[in-house]
Amino acid sequence: MLELNASLRKPLWVGTLAVLLLVLVAGCSGSKNAPDQNNGAQQSTNQGANQSANTDKPAVGGTFVYGRPASVTSFDLHNEITSNNAFAIDKVFESLVTFDSKGKIVDWLAKSHSISDDGLTYTFVLRDGLKFSNGTDVTVEDAIFSLQRHLKVGGPLAIAAKVDTIKAKDSKTLVIKLKEPYTPFISELSNFSNGILPNNFGGVSEKEFFKKPVGTGPFVVEKWDPAGDLTFTKNPYYWQEGKPYIDKLVYKLIEDDSQAINQLKAGEVDAVESLALQNANEIKQGADTTVVTNGSWVTEQLFFNTLDKHFSDVHVRRALALALDREGLTKALTFGYAQTANSLLPTAIPYNSNDTIKALNFDINAAKEELAKSAFPKGFMTKLLVASGDSTRAQEAQIIQAAGKAIGINIEIESIELATFRERFFAYDFAVMLNSGQADSPDANSIIAFQTDPKGFSKSYWTHYTNNEVTKLLYEGQKTLDGKDRAEIYSKLLQTLADEVPYIPLYYPDILKGVRSSVNNIVVLPNGSVRFEEVQIKK
Template identity: 80%
Template sequence: MSKKYAFSRKLWVTGICTLLILVLVAGCSGGQSSSGSNENAGQTTNQAGQTEGNSGANPDQAATGGTFVYGRPAAVNSFDLHNQITANNAFAIDKVFESLLSFNSDGEIVDWLAESHSVSEDGLTYTFVLRDGVKFSNGTDVTAEDAVFSLERHLEVGGPLAIAAKVDSVKAQDAKTLVITLQEAYTPFLSELSNFSNGIIPKDFGGVSEEEFFKQPVGTGPFVVESWDPTGDVTFTKNPYYWQEGKPYIDKLVYKLIEDDSQAINQLKAGEVDAIESLALQNANEIKEGADTAVAENGSWVTEQIFFNTLDEHFADVHVRRALAQAIDREGLTNALTFGYAQTATSLLPTAIPYNSNDTVKALEFNVEAAKQELAQSAYPNGFSTKLLIASGNSSRAQAAQIIQAAGKEIGINIEIESIELAAFRERFFAYDFSMMINSGQADSPEANSIIAFQTDPDGFSKSYWTHYTNDEVTKLLREGQKTQDGEERAATYAQLLQILADEVPYIPLYYPEILKGVRSSVDGLIVLPNGSLRFEEVRIGQ
């Protein structure tokens, strides 16, 4: 059986931006047609824009039906799509709820529940026509009124992935046609509509309370929640009314909680799970070369970073942040930890996202003497002691923490590593209860604003990714980038913004990892998305 997974590593494609310039929407988002280049050798693209994997098990030997078990490091604790953001919930929500638009494994925006969409020349009016025959998992028809209810609920709730566009109205023109009118142009709008947070739910929650609805959610996705332990596993069953005829091929999908990545690898090798979500980069070659295992991979929208809490007196000092940035050998760290599955970061934006400016941004270089001189300009010239917060069970971050600890010691900063369980880790940084931490930032859609806004907007949900970093010029450039039509002017705006971040380092970008999933060789048709989620509609389990 073949173990090669031919998922695309190249997400920057010519066709992503072409149509968007015409309709004045976000770079690398919007209703693209075919891409200018495609490295998906041996793959085909279906009508809904999905890229179908042709590897893993021999399709002739793969069967329909059965149960697919997926090992994940954190439990699903909510299906409320408008109030969630972390991957543990997001990548379960997107199995149940679907949006008008989505994106494929190349990072291209595609029509999903919408059969088509159009944008007025002034960029203010968006019209979506729903597909024929789309039903919710309870068998009721999906109408434009359901879309109106869903988007208006999102506008009311706001939440961590709030609709940032200034929406004037959301109206159903008829049963199949939705019209959204904006007060002013907002370039990333189409891209943001592809987020899981803009999934369509039944009008008025189908006649039940919000609380009851999200315990037994009803959506248009390929799967339905059968059983759910908010501290453990989730079992999904096949949605019999799914709009993609014949899919999903499997009968059940189980999200199995495995908090330690070493345990996950052992269970994958033993065949206790069919795939694992958290595959440390240092284990990739071992799994790729295993007798019964393989690696599914894709380029990513992820940047691994060190985050500074600027409410902390030490890291409120830009000289301290700059000193640590120069004390850390990013290239050496990347080479030591990622085994060729990542690229050293110079900019906040990963290379797969447009306007990343990786070739032009001048990041602070590794130079211990310069780092010492920088610290001497701070309020703490003789150094200080601090703590670095990480989530336990992630060996790559544990090793990164040790490298950072050693780098800090070289310039007089004593760093204590504090490793805690993942759920507690999230609670801590949500509460700004950290001095510095290692975490990743990622786009939820193929749009520069997706990361930039989340990590620089002091008024946004995350307050600049819980760093509370505030810079009036950065905020001004952020707003300009959101309104500017795609092209050279928008590129220049983001280049200027990213250079300020590189100079002031409220976070230190370390590397851009590829998305890696460990899978059994008997698995065929697994689709890896660049945000780290998977599509299971096409999955078959070999004999």
């Protein structure tokens, strides 16, 4: 997924893994230090379908106000990829399987699933009693319609598996058959773009349906301003009995980091989605606030447009990578809430190879030698595109600017508002930019495909990077079963990316949410989204 939050995250991918490590998260308690273990062994929240994290009777009712840096502009799950929309879509639509706070695939609308030994047949059995938010029953035909519509539309998170058939075995059982094995398929079915909607949009037009969407999720759209706030109410037909505990969920648009912090402190919002790393300790130590964190599927990166005359030259890209002290940048800007990145893949994703990749580490002399091999040995002038309103990225830009100057690359920082920033890089109207790549589902392919496939939706994350060997390895990784062979494929692929640097991985940030101490049981997912169905607000 593409991250487009104003503060830390985000590429779109929502762009784009069964997490093996750390991930926490989040039962906030009244103790402001309890939820945040700062990368240590972290407290987890049980996400079983009908279990609460508390043994006592839950606190019911109230309105939860969530500060977000970008408004929700669409609920069309098959045509969206940015986090501002994805993390609203997943409150309304749910998928057959999903992932928990540790990145583990779990059954959701399906009470069970199985995969044939040859990797070609996927069988899902729906839960009993499932209803949409309008009270109508959920059927296998609804699931078939939803997946077929996704196949037809394609979209930024298209179903990449070569699907042969999608059929009902009986009234409760869905069978999907593939033409050839596609290992990431089950994890990709867990992302927001594979949510289930009513057959034939419930009898209304697509346009009308997505203005007032009907799904199985814990919340229903009540009031929506695409340029402002969004109000959800609880779904009275939600399949998890008694949930959500809150009556309303409000997404409040707050575009500036400092304003979000001030409103959190003042109690005007119950939590903020995008907590800048430099503000984390302040909020953690606040009298009425705390930090809820999780390991993430995010990699903060510097992206090169390889169509640009300067950055089409691999020696220029390598020179800037060698001139940049990524470890120093990480320590200076992330306050212990991130790890320096050597690999494209975050350490919470299998096959990341972060400890084995030979990255282009900080070496000014080697950087100057590399630039001397390029077509621009005396340096040049260029521009670095960055979204305004993000203080961490503003500082990153200055550090990168200084690194370039040290070897003769003069970088002008071009800071523009978020919407225009998106438009510019979508149109390849940049030379180099700061953004982050993020997986949408628990498989390495989620982020690798988004950033290496020149024929994909984003054309290698708008870098237009093309390497035939990398593309070949990408496709091999998709067809190879999990294990040693798949690990070797991704190791080769990631080393090539480290050598040719179409993007420079900077660091893997933890996901941080600023939260009022009066909030319990907010569950942070490794893709940056939040589960609100178990949230309770202490009276």
